[in-house]
Amino acid sequence: MSRTRTRPVLAVAALGAAAALVLSGCVSRDGGGADADAAFPTGTITMFTPTQAGGATDLTARTLASEMESILDTSIVVENRPGGAGSVGMQHLAGLSADGHAIAVLPVEVSMLGHLDYEIDPADYDFLGQVNAQPGTIAVPASSPYETLDDLLAAAEEAPGSITVSNAGAGSIWETGAKALGAEAGVEFQGVPFDGGAPAVTAAIGGQVDAVVASVAEVAPAHDDGRLRVLAVFMEERAPVLPDVPTATEQGQDVVIGSWAAIAAPTGLADDVKATLEAAISEAVESEAYVSFVEDAGNIPQYRDAAEATEFVLAEHERFGALLAG
Amino acid sequence: MTPVLEGIGALLDPTILLCLVIGTLLGTLVGAVPGITATMAVALAAGFTLTLEPLQGLAVLLSIYVAAQFGDRVPAILINTPGTPASIATTFDGYPMAKAGRAGVALTSSALVSAVGSLAGILILIFLAQPIAGIALRFGPIEMFALVAFGMTMMVGVSGGRIVKGLAAGALGLLLGAVGRDPISGEQRFTLGIPELSSGVPFIAVIVGVFGLAEVFNQIVEARSGRAAKPIEQLGRWWPDRAERRSLVKPAGIGAGVGAVVGVVPAAGGDIAGIIAWDQARRASKHPERFGKGSLEGVAAPDTASTATMGGSVTTTLAIGVPGDSVMAAMLGSMIVWGLTPGPALFVQNPDLVFSIATIMVVATVAALGLSLVRMQGVVNLLKLPLNTLAVVIITFCMVGTFAVQNSVFDVIVMLVMGVVGLGMRRWGFPAGPLVLGLILGPLAESNLRRALLIDGPFAVLGSPIASVLIALSVLALVAPHLLRILKGRSAARARSTADAP
Amino acid sequence: MSAVAEQTVREAAEEAVGHPEAEPRRATRAAETAIGLGVVALGVGAIVAAQQLADLHAGGDFGGRWWPTVVGGCLAVLGAASVVSGLLRPPAVDVEPLRRTGVLQLAAILGLVVAYGIAWQYVHFAVVTLALVAAIMAVLGGRGWRQLVLVPAIVTAVLYGVFGLLLRVPL
Numbered sequence A: 001m002s003r004t005r006t007r008p009v010l011a012v013a014a015l016g017a018a019a020a021l022v023l024s025g026c027v028s029r030d031g032g033g034a035d036a037d038a039a040f041p042t043g044t045i046t047m048f049t050p051t052q053a054g055g056a057t058d059l060t061a062r063t064l065a066s067e068m069e070s071i072l073d074t075s076i077v078v079e080n081r082p083g084g085a086g087s088v089g090m091q092h093l094a095g096l097s098a099d100g101h102a103i104a105v106l107p108v109e110v111s112m113l114g115h116l117d118y119e120i121d122p123a124d125y126d127f128l129g130q131v132n133a134q135p136g137t138i139a140v141p142a143s144s145p146y147e148t149l150d151d152l153l154a155a156a157e158e159a160p161g162s163i164t165v166s167n168a169g170a171g172s173i174w175e176t177g178a179k180a181l182g183a184e185a186g187v188e189f190q191g192v193p194f195d196g197g198a199p200a201v202t203a204a205i206g207g208q209v210d211a212v213v214a215s216v217a218e219v220a221p222a223h224d225d226g227r228l229r230v231l232a233v234f235m236e237e238r239a240p241v242l243p244d245v246p247t248a249t250e251q252g253q254d255v256v257i258g259s260w261a262a263i264a265a266p267t268g269l270a271d272d273v274k275a276t277l278e279a280a281i282s283e284a285v286e287s288e289a290y291v292s293f294v295e296d297a298g299n300i301p302q303y304r305d306a307a308e309a310t311e312f313v314l315a316e317h318e319r320f321g322a323l324l325a326g
Numbered sequence B: 001m002t003p004v005l006e007g008i009g010a011l012l013d014p015t016i017l018l019c020l021v022i023g024t025l026l027g028t029l030v031g032a033v034p035g036i037t038a039t040m041a042v043a044l045a046a047g048f049t050l051t052l053e054p055l056q057g058l059a060v061l062l063s064i065y066v067a068a069q070f071g072d073r074v075p076a077i078l079i080n081t082p083g084t085p086a087s088i089a090t091t092f093d094g095y096p097m098a099k100a101g102r103a104g105v106a107l108t109s110s111a112l113v114s115a116v117g118s119l120a121g122i123l124i125l126i127f128l129a130q131p132i133a134g135i136a137l138r139f140g141p142i143e144m145f146a147l148v149a150f151g152m153t154m155m156v157g158v159s160g161g162r163i164v165k166g167l168a169a170g171a172l173g174l175l176l177g178a179v180g181r182d183p184i185s186g187e188q189r190f191t192l193g194i195p196e197l198s199s200g201v202p203f204i205a206v207i208v209g210v211f212g213l214a215e216v217f218n219q220i221v222e223a224r225s226g227r228a229a230k231p232i233e234q235l236g237r238w239w240p241d242r243a244e245r246r247s248l249v250k251p252a253g254i255g256a257g258v259g260a261v262v263g264v265v266p267a268a269g270g271d272i273a274g275i276i277a278w279d280q281a282r283r284a285s286k287h288p289e290r291f292g293k294g295s296l297e298g299v300a301a302p303d304t305a306s307t308a309t310m311g312g313s314v315t316t317t318l319a320i321g322v323p324g325d326s327v328m329a330a331m332l333g334s335m336i337v338w339g340l341t342p343g344p345a346l347f348v349q350n351p352d353l354v355f356s357i358a359t360i361m362v363v364a365t366v367a368a369l370g371l372s373l374v375r376m377q378g379v380v381n382l383l384k385l386p387l388n389t390l391a392v393v394i395i396t397f398c399m400v401g402t403f404a405v406q407n408s409v410f411d412v413i414v415m416l417v418m419g420v421v422g423l424g425m426r427r428w429g430f431p432a433g434p435l436v437l438g439l440i441l442g443p444l445a446e447s448n449l450r451r452a453l454l455i456d457g458p459f460a461v462l463g464s465p466i467a468s469v470l471i472a473l474s475v476l477a478l479v480a481p482h483l484l485r486i487l488k489g490r491s492a493a494r495a496r497s498t499a500d501a502p
Numbered sequence C: 001m002s003a004v005a006e007q008t009v010r011e012a013a014e015e016a017v018g019h020p021e022a023e024p025r026r027a028t029r030a031a032e033t034a035i036g037l038g039v040v041a042l043g044v045g046a047i048v049a050a051q052q053l054a055d056l057h058a059g060g061d062f063g064g065r066w067w068p069t070v071v072g073g074c075l076a077v078l079g080a081a082s083v084v085s086g087l088l089r090p091p092a093v094d095v096e097p098l099r100r101t102g103v104l105q106l107a108a109i110l111g112l113v114v115a116y117g118i119a120w121q122y123v124h125f126a127v128v129t130l131a132l133v134a135a136i137m138a139v140l141g142g143r144g145w146r147q148l149v150l151v152p153a154i155v156t157a158v159l160y161g162v163f164g165l166l167l168r169v170p171l
Helices: A008-023 A056-072 A084-094 A149-158 A173-185 A197-205 A216-224 A271-286 A288-296 A306-325 B002-009 B014-032 B038-049 B054-071 B073-079 B085-099 B103-137 B141-152 B154-158 B163-177 B195-199 B203-221 B242-264 B270-284 B296-320 B326-337 B344-349 B351-383 B387-406 B409-427 B433-463 B465-488 B492-500 C002-016 C029-051 C066-088 C100-120 C125-139 C144-166
Strands: A045-049 A076-080 A102-107 A125-141 A164-167 A190-193 A211-215 A228-233 A258-266
Touching (some): A045 A084, A056 A125, A056 A258, A084 A102, A084 A258, A125 A149, A125 A173, A125 A197, A125 A216, A125 A306, A149 A173, A149 A228, A173 A258, A197 A216, A197 A228, A211 A216, A216 A228, A258 A271, A271 A288, A288 B326, B054 B103, B054 B296, B054 B326, B073 B085, B085 B270, B103 B351, B141 B270, B141 B465, B154 B270, B154 B433, B203 B433, B242 B270, B270 B296, B296 B326, B296 B344, B296 B351, B387 B409, B387 C100, B433 B465, C029 C066, C100 C125, C125 C144
Parallel strands (some): A045 A076
Antiparallel strands (some): A125 A211, A125 A228, A125 A258
C-alpha cells in the first residue's frame, strides 16, 4: 500500500476544494438569510424544543409543526436541544437571527429559570402565542386519611414539615406549585423532588409520600381508577377531565398555577413576519388534530394571542420571582 | 382465551408486518452505531408514528426497542464500544474474545442468548404482569437506593482483579455523577457555569469515550511502524460447538433471572442488569478467573439479562404507568396520545392489547435474531478494512453519533476528553467498567437516599423489608467471597491460591 | 501490512490459549506512587470543592455537600491504598509500551478534530468531514487515491446519509 507516494496534503486540499464546489449549492447551516423583499417564509422553518425527543413538549411541537406546514406552505423541521432544564435550548434560540425561520415551543420554565440562577430572561423572546395549559392538582393516595384539601392543610398546620409532598423535580413548576399552596394557606410542606412527573405520582400511589402536586393529565387516570384522590385543581374553573374535583379557590385557597407552553422567536421579529406566524399558530391551535392531541392527553388547548401571551409570560415571570425567592 | 386470540388476531394485517420489518431494520442499525441509543431512536420515530394506528405505531416502536438490543452487541464485541448502554457489560468479555480470534462465536452466541432473554422477559409480561405491578409500586426511594447499593457492590467484580484501582475508578465515576444540579435542592454543583452540565455529565458521551475512543487511541499510541494495530484479525468459527453451547446454559439462566427482576424495577434498565448478571455469573461459574479475559459465559450472562429486562420494563410501564426504563419513558408519551393510558385500568379495558404487545415483541425478537445471524457475514468485510480506515470510521461515527444524542457539540467535547482520560486510565491500570458503573448509579444512589431521608429520616432502611434484604445482600456480596475462601481454606482452595501466588 | 498482521495474530493466538508469559513487565514504584498521589489529590480536591458549594436550601445534615464529600474521601483513601500497594508490589503492566510516532499521531488527530469542530461552525458538514477523514487517513499513513479520496467520500456519504437524511440530525 506504500507504492504511491502522492503528497497527502495536496490531495486533501484539492479534495476539499472540489467538494466545496459540489456542495456550494447546498443551504448553509444557518439557513438562508431571508431576502428583505421576498414574502415570509422563504425557506425551511426550524421549530426548536428545549426538551428531549418524545416528551410532551416535543410531541406538542411536532403536532403543531405538521399543521403549520400546510398553513404556511413550507417545511417545518422540529429540532431538539435538551439539557440544563431547558436553558440550553432557550439560550440557543435567543442567539439565532430573528428572521422568523427559527421558532421554538417554550414551556413554563422560560419564566422560572431566570429566578433559579440560569441566564434566561423572557425579554429575549418575542412570544407568538400560548398553545396549551396544563393545570396543577394536589392528590393523595386512595388510602389517605385526608378527604379534603382542608384536612390536608390542617394536618400540615398541626405538625409543620411532617406532610411530604412529591413533585417532578427541584426547580420544577410542581415544586413551586406546592410552595404556592403552602404560602397561600400559611402552612409548611416537606417537598420531595423526584426525577420527573411519573415517578412523583407513583410515589403517591405507592403511599411513600402523603401527597403529590402534578398536572391534571398525570393524575387523572389514577384518580379515575381509584388509586389516587385528587383533592383540588389549581385553576379558575373545574378541569374537564375531573368534573367532580373542586378547585382550590372553591375551597378557600386562591391558588391558580400550572404549566403551559408558548411559541416564541428570538426578539426583534419584523411586524409582518410576526403577524404571519401568529396567524398560522392561531389556526394550527384550532385544528382538529391539535385539539384532540391536547385533550386526549388530558390537557387544555388554551390559546392566547401574541400580545396576551407576552403579557401573561411577563406576569408569570414576576410572580415566580416572588415565589421562588422564598 | 378470547383476549389472547383477539390480541394476536389484531396483528394479522400486512401493514403491521411492514411496520415490524421497518422497526427491526432501524433498531438493528441504531443499535449498531455507538452513540445513538434505542431511547433516541424510539423518541425520534415517535414523531413519525403518531399519525399511525396505535398497533402500527407500537409495532415500529417496540421492534426498534427489541432490535436495538441485538444490534448494540456488534460494536461492543468487535470494537469495544457499546452500541447502546445496554451492552456495556458485553464489552467485558466480548472484546477479549474477539481479540483472541473468537468474535464469530461471541457474536452468534450473543444473538442466541439475547433472543432467549427477550423471550423470557416476554413470558413475564404475559403471565406475571399483575402481581409484579404490586411489587414495583412498593419500590420507593429507599428500596431503589438499596437496589442501587447492591449494584455498586459489582464494582469489585468488574474491576477484574485490580480492586483498589477499580474502586478508585468507581469513585471517580460517582464524583462525575455528582456534577450538575443538586437533585433535591437544585443548587449548582461543579457545573463551572456551563449550562449543559446542569443536567449532569452526558453519560452516553462518557461511555463512548472511555470504551470506544480510548481503545482506538490506545491502538494508535501503541502503533507499530506508523500504523494502528488492527484490533481483530480473524472472526474464527461462527457456530459455538457443543461444549460452548452447553456452557451458555447456566449464565443465560442467571442472566434471564437478573434481567427479569431488574427490568421490573422502575428506571432501571439493561445497562444495570447486564453488569449485575455478569458479576453473578462470574460468582457462579466454575471458571471465574476467565471472566474479563474472554469467557463465553461472560458474554452470555449480560446479554441475556439486558434483553430480559425488556419484558419487565414493558410490564411495569403498562401495569403502573411508570416507565420501566428510558426507552419506555419515550414510548409512554406516544401511548398516551394514542389513548392507551397505561395503568391497571389498561388490563381491564384492553386486555387484548397486552397480548398484541407480547406478540409484536416475540416476532421482533425472531426477526432481529434472524437479521443478526444473516448480517454477521457482512461484518467480516468491515473488519477487512485497512487499519487506519477502521480507526477513522470508529472516530467519526463515535463523534457524529454522540452529537446526535442531544444535537450538542458539548457532548462531543466530553466524549473526546473522556477518550483521553480513558486512555490514561488504561495505561495506568485503571479499569473503565467501574467508572461507568459509578456514573450511572451515583446519581440514582444519592437522589434516592436523600429522598428517603426527607421522607422517613435517618432510619428509613429499617422500615422497609425489601430495602433491608437488599442491603443485607450487598454486604453479603462483599463479604461472602472472603468467607467462602476462609471456609474452603483448608482444602483445595488453599492449594490453588498458593499456586497462583508468584 | 502482512508482517504486522501476522504479529497481531500470533499475539491474539497466544492470548487465546492463555500462554504463560515469561515474566510480566511490572510498573515502576515511582510511577505507581505518582498515579496514586494523583488520585489522592483528586479526592482532596473534590472535598475542598464540595465545601465551597452553596447550600442555601440546606436539607439538614444531608444537603448537597455530603455526597461529594463522602465520595471525595473514598477517592483519597483509595489513592493512598494504591500508593501503598504499588510500593509493596508494583502491578503487572498489561499494555504495550508507547511509541513516539503513535503519540505524535494521536496528538495530530486530536488537533485535527478540534480544527474540525471550529470549521464546522462555518462550513457545511460534508465538506469538513471529507477533509477531516482524509487528513486523519493521511496522518495514519494512508497513501494513494483509494485511501485519501475514496475512503473519505464513502465515510462522509454514509455519515450524512444515516444521520443527516435518515435520522434528521441537524448536521
